[in-house]
Amino acid sequence: MLESPFYFQENKPIRWGVIGCGKVTEKKSLPAYQKTPGFQVDMVMGRNKERVLDYAKRHKVPGWTTDSMEIIENPNIDAVYIATPPDSHKFYALQVAKAGKPCCIEKPMAPNYQDSLAIYEAFTKKNVPLFITYYRRSLPRFLKVKQWLDENLIGKVSHIRWEKTKLPNDLDISGKYNWRTDKEVAPGGYFDDLASHGLDLFSFLLGDVKEANGEATNKLGLYSAYDMVSGSWKHENGIRGEGIWNFGASNRLDKVEILGTDGTITFSVLDEAPIELKSSSGHQTVEIPHPEHVQQYHVENIKNHLVGKAQHPSIGKSGLHTSWIMDKILSAI
Structure with missing residues (x-):
């Protein structure tokens, strides 16, 4: 039985918005979302207008914005992928949780355990699926x-x-x-x-x-x-x-x-x-x-989770545990 309820019918496209258009998304991740059957990337956000516009054109993403809320609060966006540096993960993730949308966050989950815990608790309270991009669990x-x-x-x-x-x-x-x-x-x-x-x-x-x-x-x-x-x-x-x-x-x-x-x-x-x-x-x-796009199996497993087929191996709970280990080794807690 899945830890979180599934949200989508298998024959209905799941529309993704991506916050961040950095190097990790160019080949490793965004093409994997686009190539996964039943997924489509409809909007991407970047802080620099010229850069995000160029990115959207190159990757054939129909929508772009410099305002993350245009993705998070968009009724035509079903799920959000946060692909920014770790210090902004909590800021964006809490807003996505508030909007009640499934979310995948690039690793590490946050710069420290306490921020990771806040993210985990926000999604758990809403009973909304949360995935962390530890894609090696799927390779x-x-x-x-x-x-x-x-x-x-x-x-x-x-x-x-x-x-x-x-x-x-x-x-x-x-x-x-x-x-x-x-x-x-x-x-x-x-x-x-x-x-x-x-x-x-x-x-x-x-x-x-x-x-x-x-x-x-x-x-x-x-x-x-x-x-x-x-x-x-x-x-x-x-x-x-x-x-x-x-x-x-x-x-x-x-x-x-x-x-x-x-x-x-x-x-x-x-x-x-x-x-x-x-x-x-x-x-x-x-x-x-590895596959051409190294996150391919990870993303396909997200699809399987969201349509109720299988539990994803890298969810909020496991990502939080990794944050705890890291802070312990860094002697931060």
Whole structure:
């Protein structure tokens, strides 16, 4: 049974409005909404008139606006996708909840747990579906990892560890504005933008987390947000986890290892790399490419949820849990 009631008949188009027309929407998400049967994107909002007009023309979106309320309060818009930086998520989401419309919010849900909680409570009070764009829960590559775990192919899991490093990029060094390194928008810096994907995925694969802690520092001083984070956590089933996220490293690495009593599973969270299974039964390396628009399966799952076919794997409750883990690791709560 779905956690939220469904709202739409399957043969009725669901009309979306999109708040935000940044880079994430260009290929990853907006085309996925347009290509999902039964979905149509009817309006997009951006603060810059020339930019949003150009965006609407390029993506063949019939309506555009610089006022978010023209989307949120529009009787011809059924659902809203919020694709802005995290510091504005709460502002827009509370208005969408008040309007009683289903909503999908880009990850992370908000810059901190308290804002995420306010969003979650607003939609829960209205009994309106809320989705968070942790689309890795819907990708075939990670569903294969979950299948291996569910089939106990590496025995009883004891530990998961993730090391994610990257070199500073030209934007970091230039000092030009980047919301991902602004502590007012993303307190954890790239941790908020990138590590959130993995931490959410680990809860999906291994169960919710009951304890988490960590340490965050600004090692290089290139920007205001943290650039080095380390953390550890414990899932409710006793599985231990640890992570290192170094965004001022001398090399690039994205490696997750799940350890069991009878083997290991290795994969990358962010890089499009093979997944690998080693156990007493043998060695498998599997390559499963992402779809052209990486949010395609996530968006299709939204459709299935809204017509009552299936529960979406990334909803407000799970997104809130990920926000809690992140704040715990950043020692914010």
